Amino acid sequence: xxxIETWFYVGLLAVILIxxxxxxxxxxxxxxxxxxxxxxxxxxxxxxxxxTNQNYLASAGHNQPAYYVLExxxxxxxxxxxxxxxxxxxxxxxxxxxxxxxxxxTYSKVTGTLNNTEYVFNDTSVNTTAQTGHWISSVPFSDLAxxxxxxxxxxxxxxxxxxxxxxxxxxxASGVYNWQCxxxxxxxxxxxxxxxxxxxxxxxxxxLD
Numbered sequence: 001x002x003x004i005e006t007w008f009y010v011g012l013l014a015v016i017l018i019x020x021x022x023x024x025x026x027x028x029x030x031x032x033x034x035x036x037x038x039x040x041x042x043x044x045x046x047x048x049x050x051x052t053n054q055n056y057l058a059s060a061g062h063n064q065p066a067y068y069v070l071e072x073x074x075x076x077x078x079x080x081x082x083x084x085x086x087x088x089x090x091x092x093x094x095x096x097x098x099x100x101x102x103x104x105x106t107y108s109k110v111t112g113t114l115n116n117t118e119y120v121f122n123d124t125s126v127n128t129t130a131q132t133g134h135w136i137s138s139v140p141f142s143d144l145a146x147x148x149x150x151x152x153x154x155x156x157x158x159x160x161x162x163x164x165x166x167x168x169x170x171x172x173a174s175g176v177y178n179w180q181c182x183x184x185x186x187x188x189x190x191x192x193x194x195x196x197x198x199x200x201x202x203x204x205x206x207x208l209d
Contacts, residue, residue, distance in 0.1 A: 044088045050075060051095040051146060051159065057194055057201065064195035065097050065146065065185050065202065079200035085173045085208035091148070091157065092166050096124055099145025099161040101183035101191060107147050109138050112155030114168040121164040133164075147182045150206060156182070177206045 048070040057064040068075035083089055110118050121133045139158040146159040157167045181202040184191025195201035 044090060045084050046090045046092070047081070047083065048092045048094065049078065049148070051093065051097050053097045055195075055201070057198065064198075065181075066195060066200065067146075067148070067181070067202065067204070070094075077200040077204075079204045081179070081204060081206050083171055083206055083208055085171055085175075087171050089169050089171055090166065091169070092164065093148060093157065093159055094124060095145055095159050095161070095163050095165070097145045097161065097185075099183070099185070100142055101145060101185045102141065103144065103147065103183045107149060107156050107158070107182040108141070110136065110156060110158055110167070112150070112153055112169055113157065114170075118157055118165050118167040120160060120166075122160065122162075124162045124164060133166075144183060146185060146202070148179060149182045150177050150179045152177050153206075171206075171208055174208050177208070179204055179206055 050068045050070050051065055052068070053065040054063055055066045056062070057066075067078040069078050069081060070076075110116050117135045117137050119133050120136050120139075136158075139160050143160045144158060145161045145163075148157040148159065149155065153169075153172065155169055157165060159165055181196065185195065185202060188194070196203065199205075
């Protein structure tokens with residue numbers, strides 16, 4: 001029951017943010033959208049992920065962070081994320097986790113997105129009308145909560161603590177690609193147990209069709 005209640009409230013907050021903050025950042029980042037010529041030859045697809053840390057993981061014995069896919073106002077498993085192949089993806093990540101965590105210098109830069117940048121709103125808890133965003137190409141480790149990393153697509157999206165991130169990237173034509181958070185946010189001395197090794201929590205697959 002506790003988990004169901006958590007999903008409900010996080011889902012409700014996510015919907016509010018999408019229709020509140022979403023309307024705001026739509027105008028704020030419109031200048032960075034692909035050109036008309038690019039759009040005419042490439043399909044554009046929107047997907048929203050939500051990260052919450054109030055999720056009980058039985059194998060860990062306590063709450064762990066997890067990625068969810070937001071679909072029609074519901075939080076769905078991220079074990080398999082379905083995206084169209086050969087398309088421009090606009091990915092929004094709404095992160096309620098405070099972090100920070102540790103990661104390798106390999107993942108210290110945004111890669112694989114358009115211009116190797118992402119657009120960040122710095123706080124998911126403040127009045128949405130007061131939020132302003134900015135383009136970044138890296139995040140200080142002291143403020144890094146998670147990444148959304150797909151090694152075989154050279155994709156590394158950095159997710160600051162309590163933030164909203166918007167990133168554009170192109171998908172290959174087809175295939176199945178593993179995604180992983182590269183910040184040690186799970187259990188054990190290294191932080192690489194628990195959620196980090198559990199599909200649908202801090203890892204999973206991207207299926208292109």
